[in-house]
Structures are given as C-alpha cells and as structure tokens.
Amino acid sequence: MKRNVAIAVLLFWLSTGALPSRLWAQAIKATPEIFKQFSEHVVKIEVVETGSAAKASVGTGFFASARGDIVTNYHVVSKLIHSADRYRVEVTEPSGQSSPAKVLGVDVVYDLAVLRTDRHPKGFLTLETKPVEQGTRLYSLGHPRDLGLTIVEGTYNGLLRHTLYPKVHFTGSLNPGMSGGPTLTHAGTVIGVNVATEGEQISFLVPAERALALLEKTARVENRPGNGFLAEVGEQIQANQARYLSGMFSSKTPSISFGPYTLPTKPTDFFHCWADAVRRKELPYVAVTHDCSTDDYIFVSSEQSSGIVRFYHQLLSTAELYPPQFFNLYSAQVQAGNTAVFGNEEEVTPFRCQTRNVQTQTGKVKAVLCARQYVKLPGLYDAVFRVATLGATNVGLVSTLNLSGVSFENIEALSRRYMESIKWRR
Amino acid sequence: MAPLGYVEILDAKGNVTERVRIDSFPVQVGRAYGNHVVVNDPYVCPVHLAIESDESGRLFARDLESVNGLRGGVDGDRVSVLELHSGAPFRIGRTLLRFCSVDQTLAPTLIDRQTQASWLASSYAAPIAGLIILLLLCLDSFLGSVERVTVAKVVSEPLMTLSMLLGWAGLWALASRIVVSRFHFAEHVAIACSAIFGFLVLSTLSEWLEFFFPVIPALWMAGFLGSGVILAALVYGHLGRASAMRRRSRLWAALLVSGAAIGLSLIIDFANRSKFSNVMEYTGIVKPIDAAWLPSTSVNQFMENTEKLKKELDLLAQKARSTQP
Numbered sequence: 001m002k003r004n005v006a007i008a009v010l011l012f013w014l015s016t017g018a019l020p021s022r023l024w025a026q027a028i029k030a031t032p033e034i035f036k037q038f039s040e041h042v043v044k045i046e047v048v049e050t051g052s053a054a055k056a057s058v059g060t061g062f063f064a065s066a067r068g069d070i071v072t073n074y075h076v077v078s079k080l081i082h083s084a085d086r087y088r089v090e091v092t093e094p095s096g097q098s099s100p101a102k103v104l105g106v107d108v109v110y111d112l113a114v115l116r117t118d119r120h121p122k123g124f125l126t127l128e129t130k131p132v133e134q135g136t137r138l139y140s141l142g143h144p145r146d147l148g149l150t151i152v153e154g155t156y157n158g159l160l161r162h163t164l165y166p167k168v169h170f171t172g173s174l175n176p177g178m179s180g181g182p183t184l185t186h187a188g189t190v191i192g193v194n195v196a197t198e199g200e201q202i203s204f205l206v207p208a209e210r211a212l213a214l215l216e217k218t219a220r221v222e223n224r225p226g227n228g229f230l231a232e233v234g235e236q237i238q239a240n241q242a243r244y245l246s247g248m249f250s251s252k253t254p255s256i257s258f259g260p261y262t263l264p265t266k267p268t269d270f271f272h273c274w275a276d277a278v279r280r281k282e283l284p285y286v287a288v289t290h291d292c293s294t295d296d297y298i299f300v301s302s303e304q305s306s307g308i309v310r311f312y313h314q315l316l317s318t319a320e321l322y323p324p325q326f327f328n329l330y331s332a333q334v335q336a337g338n339t340a341v342f343g344n345e346e347e348v349t350p351f352r353c354q355t356r357n358v359q360t361q362t363g364k365v366k367a368v369l370c371a372r373q374y375v376k377l378p379g380l381y382d383a384v385f386r387v388a389t390l391g392a393t394n395v396g397l398v399s400t401l402n403l404s405g406v407s408f409e410n411i412e413a414l415s416r417r418y419m420e421s422i423k424w425r426r
Numbered sequence: 427m428a429p430l431g432y433v434e435i436l437d438a439k440g441n442v443t444e445r446v447r448i449d450s451f452p453v454q455v456g457r458a459y460g461n462h463v464v465v466n467d468p469y470v471c472p473v474h475l476a477i478e479s480d481e482s483g484r485l486f487a488r489d490l491e492s493v494n495g496l497r498g499g500v501d502g503d504r505v506s507v508l509e510l511h512s513g514a515p516f517r518i519g520r521t522l523l524r525f526c527s528v529d530q531t532l533a534p535t536l537i538d539r540q541t542q543a544s545w546l547a548s549s550y551a552a553p554i555a556g557l558i559i560l561l562l563l564c565l566d567s568f569l570g571s572v573e574r575v576t577v578a579k580v581v582s583e584p585l586m587t588l589s590m591l592l593g594w595a596g597l598w599a600l601a602s603r604i605v606v607s608r609f610h611f612a613e614h615v616a617i618a619c620s621a622i623f624g625f626l627v628l629s630t631l632s633e634w635l636e637f638f639f640p641v642i643p644a645l646w647m648a649g650f651l652g653s654g655v656i657l658a659a660l661v662y663g664h665l666g667r668a669s670a671m672r673r674r675s676r677l678w679a680a681l682l683v684s685g686a687a688i689g690l691s692l693i694i695d696f697a698n699r700s701k702f703s704n705v706m707e708y709t710g711i712v713k714p715i716d717a718a719w720l721p722s723t724s725v726n727q728f729m730e731n732t733e734k735l736k737k738e739l740d741l742l743a744q745k746a747r748s749t750q751p
Binding site for chain 2: 173219282283284285320321322323324326327328329330331332333334335336338339340341342343344345346349350352353354355357358359360363364366367368370371372373374375378381383384388389391392393396408411412415416419420422
C-alpha cells in the first residue's frame with residue numbers, strides 16, 4: 001500500500017516534469033541569491049590610527065552569534081593588539097552603519113579574533129564543523145582591497161595534509177582585504193574563515209571549528225582592556241611551541257646519508273624537505289644541500305612572524321683544493337647567513353652568540369648558538385644553532401637549525417638533540 | 427799657541443749658537459763691533475761686560491755700568507762682579523753666555539744608532555724585504571682563493587698592495603728629503619715591508635687563536651693592541667729616517683699616532699655596537715688540523731654555558747622593555 005502511494009507520488013512529479021528543476025532550485029541557489037541572503041551578516045573591519053584618524057588596515061568579519069560576536073582574523077586587528085593606545089577598531093555593516101568594536105579574544109596560532117560592537121545584529125551565520133565533500137561549491141565573501149563587498153566562487157578541496165595546523169584548501173581567489181571573511185556553502189553555513197592565499201586560485205581557510213572554539217572561550221567575556229592581549233598572545237605561542245616541538249629530533253628521527261655523514265631529516269609530517277647540489281665544472285668543489293622546513297608560520301605582527309622551524313645541511317667536499325684553501329671556503333660557509341632577515345629594535349633584542357669547540361659522540365665540531373629574545377613577548381626567543389664538523393681536510397659539513405618563537409628550554413633541548421643526531425664515519 | 431778657552435753664546439734651550447776663541451784676558455763683551463765678543467741683542471749695551479783674570483788665575487765678569495746689568499745663572503740676581511766657573515752660564519740683556527776653559531769636562535760620546543741599524547741601510551734590505559712580502563702576499567692570495575685561478579689573478583692583488591706600499595714609502599722619502607735632506611727611500615720601503623709582515627703574522631696568529639679558543643673575548647682586545655704596536659713601530663721607524671727627532675720624542679710621536687688610530691677605531695666600533703643590528707656576531711674560523719689537537723668542551727658543558735647567554739638576553743630584553751612606552 002505504502003509502496004503504491006510512493007510510486008503514485010513519483011509518477012505525479014515525473015509527469016509534471018518539474019522534479020529535476022525544482023529540486024535543483026531548492027538545493028543549489030544561484031550566486032546572486034546567496035549574496036543577497038547572507039551578505040548582510042558580513043562586515044568591513046577597519047583599524048584606525050587614533051592620531052590621524054586614518055585607516056591603518058582593512059579586513060572582513062562576520063556576525064557569528066546572537067550576542068553579536070564578530071569573527072575575523074587576528075592579523076586584521078594585530079596593530080591594536082600591539083599598541084592598544086594608538087589604534088581603534090571600527091566595524092561597518094553593509095547598510096553603511098559604522099560602530100566601534102572591542103576585541104574579546106584572540107587565537108594567534110590559528111589567526112583568529114572575536115570582536116563585539118554595541119549593536120544587535122539582525123542575524124548571524126552558523127559555523128559548520130561537519131566535513132563537506134571534496135568539490136563542493138563554496139562562496140567566499142569579503143572586501144578585497146577595500147573595493148566593496150564581493151562574492152567569490154570556489155570549491156572545497158579538503159584539509160591540507162602535512163601541515164602543523166589544519167587548514168582548508170579552498171580553490172578560489174582570495175585577495176588582501178578578504179581576510180577574516182566567511183566562506184559558506186550554498187546553505188549559508190560557514191566552512192572556514194578566509195586567511196591566506198598563495199595566488200593562482202590556491203587559498204586557505206581556518207576550519208570553522210577553531211572559530212567555534214574561540215567563540216566558546218569568549219562567550220562569557222563582556223569587556224576586556226585592550227592592552228591585555230599581548231601577554232595572552234605570548235602564552236598561546238608558548239603553549240603551542242611546547243606542544244609541537246616536544247620530542248622533535250629524538251632518536252627516532254629519520255636520517256639520511258650524506259657522504260660520510262648521517263644526518264636528521266623530516267622529523268614529522270609537517271616538514272617539507274628539499275635537496276640541491278652545486279657541481280659546476282668551473283668550481284673546484286662540490287656543495288650539496290639538504291633543506292627541511294615547516295610552512296606554518298604564526299603571524300605575530302606586521303614586523304614579526306614566528307613559529308618556523310628550519311634546518312639545513314650543507315656538505316662541502318673537494319678533490320682539488322689544498323687544505324688551507326678548502327678551509328677558507330669552509331670558514332666562509334660557517335660564517336655565511338649570519339644576518340637575520342627580519343627584526344627591529346621594538347620587537348627583538350640583538351643577537352648574542354656562544355661559540356665553542358665541542359666533543360660529540362663521533363668527533364669534534366665547532367658549535368655556535370645565537371639567540372635573541374622577543375621584547376614584547378617575554379620568554380620567547382629566536383635561535384640559530386650551527387654545527388661545523390672538524391678534523392677532515394677535504395670534506396666538511398655545516399648544519400644549521402633555525403628556530404623562531406620558542407622557549408629557551410626548547411632551544412637547549414632541540415640544540416642538544418640536533419647536535420647528537422649528527423654522526424659520521426671517520 | 428793653544429787658546430785659554432772659549433766664550434759661548436747660548437740659545438734659550440742652552441744650545442751653543444756661537445763660540446769665540448779666547449787667547450788673552452781681559453775680554454770685552456758688548457753689542458759694539460769693537461768688542462772681542464760681539465753679542466747681537468738689543469738689550470745688551472755696546473760695551474757691556476769685561477772678563478778679567480786675577481793673579482791666581484781666577485776669572486771674573488765685571489759689569490761695565492750697563493743698562494740691564496749682569497746676572498749669574500739663567501735668572502739670578504743682578505751683580506756687578508761675578509766669579510766665573512768653566513761651563514757655568516750667566517746672563518747679559520736677554521743673552522746667555524758661558525766661559526769654557528780648554529780643560530772643561532765633556533759628556534761621553536753618544537753612540538749613533540741610526541747608522542748602527544745597518545740591516546735597514548744595506549742595499550739588499552729593501553729588495554729582499556719587498557720580495558718576501560710579495561711572496562707572502564701571493565701565498566695568502568693563493569690560499570685564500572677557492573676557485574680555479576691563474577697566476578695573473580694570484581699575483582695582481584699582491585702587486586697592487588706592493589705598489590701602494592712603494593707609494594707610501596715614496597711619500598716618507600719625500601718628507602725625509604725635505605727635513606733631513608736625504609731620501610732614505612730603500613729604508614722606508616724596508617720599514618713598511620716589516621710592518622706588513624707584522625700585520626700578516628698578527629692576523630694569522632689571531633685566526634688560529636680564535637679557532638683554538640673561541641671563548642676568550644680578550645683576543646679581540648689583543649688584536650687591537652697588536653695592531654697598535656705595529657703601527658707605532660711603523661711610525662717610529664719612518665720618523666727615524668725622516669726627521670732629526672731624538673729617540674724619546676720619536677717614541678712619543680709614534681705612540682701618539684697609534685693611540686689616536688686605536689682610539690678612533692674603538693670609538694667607531696663602539697658606535698656600531700650600540701646601534702641595533704640583526705647580525706649574529708661570531709667567528710666562523712675553522713682550520714685544517716687533526717681534531718685531537720683541538721681543546722674542546724663536552725656537549726653538557728656547552729649546554730650549561732647557555733645559561734649565561736640566556737641571562738644576557740634577559741638583561742637586553744629588560745632594557746629594551748624599559749625604554750618602550
């Protein structure tokens with residue numbers, strides 16, 4: 001009986017010929033409709049320099065709770081976090097209504113911030129933590145280069161593999177200014193928060209669950225002084241580095257053979273390693289390089305990023321050069337790259353170094369440890385640890401470990417394990 | 427007939443400017459040309475003074491009622507008669523005089539060290555020193571090159587250095603010609619070569635020391651002082667050929683020049699240090715020797731030492747935080 005009814009209904013729908021088109025219309029809205037329906041929840045966020053009343057940076061955000069919480073990127077409001085007395089945040093709704101906002105919480109590792117204004121929103125966008133299928137059509141909203149609210153179509157391509165922090169791979173063009181904006185499904189649920197792009201349609205989103213977690217944390221926060229966030233930023237980076245660096249370069253780290261040397265490589269999945277060699281005929285020596293690095297830096301301020309771990313081995317060998325000649329080359333290699341690319345007086349102290357000839361398990365090395373401390377984030381350091389093997393006359397290895405935004409305990413622990421993981425045959 | 431002695435006219439420093447032979451007494455001294463001793467001093471009277479001897483052979487100076495009188499010693503009181511002792515000065519007007527008898531005791535003969543430093547003056551010194559320096563510089567240039575090189579490339583830079591050295595020696599030779607009327611070019615070349623040799627030795631030595639003992643910060647100071655000593659020696663040597671200065675004043679001049687040079691570079695160094703920079707300062711020098719010879723610390727010691735590094739950074743950060751709003 002039931003079956004008959006079902007068949008009858010089906011036949012009815014088929015006979016009217018409306019089934020496919022009606023279903024389609026219900027399931028997938030056209031982009032203009034999506035824009036019309038959801039864009040009112042998306043706001044422009046401006047950080048304004050109080051002295052000149054001119055905007056210092058522009059980004060996007062969206063209402064994400066009935067309380068009026070606005071989700072955006074940490075990097076959109078980072079200037080305010082660093083100098084609360086020099087900047088304020090202004091939120092502009094699509095209606096043109098502007099109102100001042102305050103920061104309630106930040107997640108510097110995932111590049112998120114939650115703001116709130118005094119206005120009650122007409123509605124808000126819900127965040128979706130359930131995964132969608134690869135290839136699902138997504139719509140990203142934002143203010144690219146402050147050109148006005150824009151909608152960008154793209155597709156969902158899953159979570160990035162081999163990254164330290166999960167990120168959604170969104171195939172669509174995000175542009176500066178869209179940062180902090182939502183990327184939605186056709187139903188209007190937010191899959192992720194716009195955060196970065198690598199050009200050519202390769203863009204990244206912060207997964208919605210990170211934004212939900214931050215919203216939960218800030219749910220009971222009503223008001224916070226603007227200058228209290230730096231300490232929290234420091235603590236978040238501190239906790240994060242303690243988590244992902246623990247055990248790195250332990251004895252289980254895979255190794256590669258590099259001439260007579262056995263060297264650490266790819267300690268975890270989120271490292272990417274590359275190798276290259278210089279074997280030019282006109283040069284009387286050969287230089288081989290093996291370079292491993294994490295991709296996931298943490299944006300701290302426009303002057304400073306942090307959280308990158310990089311290490312590289314440079315093997316020099318010669319069959320032609322006399323030992324004093326070879327060692328001139330080798331000395332220059334040990335000295336090379338002794339200047340950090342980033343860093344200014346407000347953010348970091350100058351470097352201080354310690355150099356010693358050290359006896360390791362397999363032989364003697366020249367070991368150099370240089371470090372500097374973050375001025376605004378006490379207890380966090382950048383460090384360069386370099387080891388040059390000694391004793392041979394026609395072959396030498398310079399191996400360097402770069403750490404940024406780590407505790408001094410981790411500098412010591414990682415340097416020690418790194419030095420011990422470098423071995424060679426004599 | 428042997429003279430009885432000499433009347434000497436002295437300049438303000440006590441150097442003899444004129445010497446008048448005395449064969450008999452009395453001797454008349456004054457500005458007038460009829461005197462035995464003619465003194466060119468407007469404060470001296472035409473006939474100012476007479477020098478007489480008594481029966482026992484003692485000598486006296488007698489003021490001949492002059493305007494400005496006679497004074498014993500350099501600035502003694504005015505007297506009308508003064509007993510003269512050989513070698514003791516007295517004054518008329520603004521002129522110092524003294525009488526020296528023929529048996530006046532003399533200072534011992536000075537040894538001439540300028541002609542004694544004979545290896546510099548020998549005609550081989552400069553070419554040999556130049557050749558040695560050229561060879562050393564070529565060796566340095568060859569060992570310093572890490573690409574395949576031609577002879578021309580190895581030699582060109584040392585030749586440039588050598589020609590600059592010749593130019594330097596030439597300038598000093600010119601100064602010598604002006605001041606002491608002789609060029610001494612070869613000697614200036616040899617002196618400059620010695621200094622370059624000194625710098626080569628110093629830099630090699632400090633590299634090896636830095637490699638062996640990377641921990642000692644005094645090495646940096648020693649390098650500075652070493653350069654200072656070489657510079658002082660260079661100036662001292664050049665001045666010896668280019669002036670008639672005495673050893674002591676040459677030494678002072680040399681120390682002054684090298685002190686000034688060191689002071690200046692210390693100031694520049696300090697100014698650079700107090701500027702903020704992203705450079706990691708360490709020496710990357712490594713040398714090809716058997717590792718067994720190399721003093722070293724254990725991994726544990728290295729790690730324990732990093733506490734000092736941390737303290738230093740904490741202090742720096744504290745300082746930076748206190749200067750920021």
